[in-house]
Amino acid sequence: MKSFTYEKVSSPAAAASAVVSNSNAKFIAGGTNLLDLMKLEIETPSHLIDVNGLGFDKIEPTSDGGLRIGALVRNTALAADARIRRDYGLLSRALLAGASGQLRNKATTAGNLLQRTRCPYFYDTNQPCNKRNPGSGCAAIGGVTRQHAVIGASDACIATHPSDMAIAMRALDATVQTARPDGSIRDIPIADLHRLPGDTPHIETTLTSGELITSVTLPKPVGGTHIYRKVRDRASYAFALVSVGAIVQRDGTGRVAVGGIAHKPWRVEAAEAEMPHGAKAVAAHLLEGASPTKENAFKLSLVERTLGAVLTEAKG
Numbered sequence: 001m002k003s004f005t006y007e008k009v010s011s012p013a014a015a016a017s018a019v020v021s022n023s024n025a026k027f028i029a030g031g032t033n034l035l036d037l038m039k040l041e042i043e044t045p046s047h048l049i050d051v052n053g054l055g056f057d058k059i060e061p062t063s064d065g066g067l068r069i070g071a072l073v074r075n076t077a078l079a080a081d082a083r084i085r086r087d088y089g090l091l092s093r094a095l096l097a098g099a100s101g102q103l104r105n106k107a108t109t110a111g112n113l114l115q116r117t118r119c120p121y122f123y124d125t126n127q128p129c130n131k132r133n134p135g136s137g138c139a140a141i142g143g144v145t146r147q148h149a150v151i152g153a154s155d156a157c158i159a160t161h162p163s164d165m166a167i168a169m170r171a172l173d174a175t176v177q178t179a180r181p182d183g184s185i186r187d188i189p190i191a192d193l194h195r196l197p198g199d200t201p202h203i204e205t206t207l208t209s210g211e212l213i214t215s216v217t218l219p220k221p222v223g224g225t226h227i228y229r230k231v232r233d234r235a236s237y238a239f240a241l242v243s244v245g246a247i248v249q250r251d252g253t254g255r256v257a258v259g260g261i262a263h264k265p266w267r268v269e270a271a272e273a274e275m276p277h278g279a280k281a282v283a284a285h286l287l288e289g290a291s292p293t294k295e296n297a298f299k300l301s302l303v304e305r306t307l308g309a310v311l312t313e314a315k316g
């Protein structure tokens with residue numbers, strides 16, 4: 001592990017000034033992803049800015065009937081919140097499908113959104129990886145690709161985004177609030193937060209340098225049956241091969257977002273019009289343009305079958 005300095009900040013202004021005066025600084029929240037990456041020298045910040053003292057740890061109602069979730073709300077607290085369980089069950093279920101109890105006790109809302117891929121070649125520093133080392137190549141292409149993306153990938157990177165929580169946030173149309181070092185604030189629809197890899201897979205989000213996530217807002221509840229189904233190699237402590245987060249209304253209409261298949265939470269709003277016609281029709285639209293490898297082509301039918309199971313469960 002490379003040496004680094006550490007500072008705990010107590011206001012967004014202090015966080016901004018720390019980030020401006022240290023060009024190679026990183027925010028740290030729960031540390032459950034960043035510290036692992038630092039131990040492997042995949043991330044090598046020279047300065048850590050601990051944001052845990054910023055007080056962004058509340059879940060509060062918004063004026064239009066939604067909820068504002070502080071960036072530092074722990075995954076455990078978010079999943080257990082009575083309002084989340086009642087009105088945004090999809091989010092609670094997705095959170096509980098992720099990691100382990102111990103990890104969820106530390107992991108934060110912002111950190112979860114910004115966790116990095118679990119591509120094994122990204123973690124193996126002996127292998128070329130455009131995400132870890134831009135321009136070095138991609139060891140996954142032509143390698144073992146069972147876990148990798150089947151849609152939205154590029155010739156530079158075929159990694160997937162690993163977050164379960166982000167899939168629920170995408171289906172719920174969440175908005176991310178941020179503060180920039182110059183004092184400006186902005187709202188980013190969750191659909192626009194994560195990027196597809198293109199030829200710059202090391203740039204994973206639309207956040208700019210030093211931009212701090214302060215909260216995530218959920219719009220007012222939309223009702224319906226909320227289901228999160230995650231298919232993985234082990235029953236716990238494993239990332240999704242495919243996951244489906246769905247909100248299904250009584251008339252069969254609804255929303256669906258899919259995890260484990262792309263560099264970002266995958267949702268195609270136009271495909272949702274097909275929901276009353278069944279999983280096959282939705283999957284056909286949702287996966288239009290997919291280009292799987294021989295090893296991960298099974299994900300296409302797995303999406304359809306998982307979605308089929310979700311729609312059947314929703315019918316009760």
Ligand SMILES: Cc1cc2nc3c(=O)[nH]c(=O)nc-3n(C[C@H](O)[C@H](O)[C@H](O)COP(=O)(O)OP(=O)(O)OC[C@H]3O[C@@H](n4cnc5c(N)ncnc54)[C@H](O)[C@@H]3O)c2cc1C
Nearest residue numbers: 029030031032033034098099107108111112114163164213
């Ligand atoms: C063994 C294991 C199994 C796991 N299994 C799953 C799983 O099944 N599903 C799943 O979804 N996740 C899983 N995870 C990932 C886990 O959910 C994440 O590590 C966690 O959510 C990250 O949150 P954190 O607060 O610890 O982030 P940190 O590690 O502190 O930070 C992560 C990134 O976010 C940035 N950051 C943090 N806060 C802010 C902020 N406010 N503004 C801007 N940037 C910020 C940091 O700079 C860093 O780049 C697993 C992790 C482990 C170790």
Ligand code: SF4
Nearest residue numbers: 119129130138157158
């Ligand atoms: S798929 Fe992406 S993360 Fe994995 S080795 Fe290739 S460039 Fe790196």
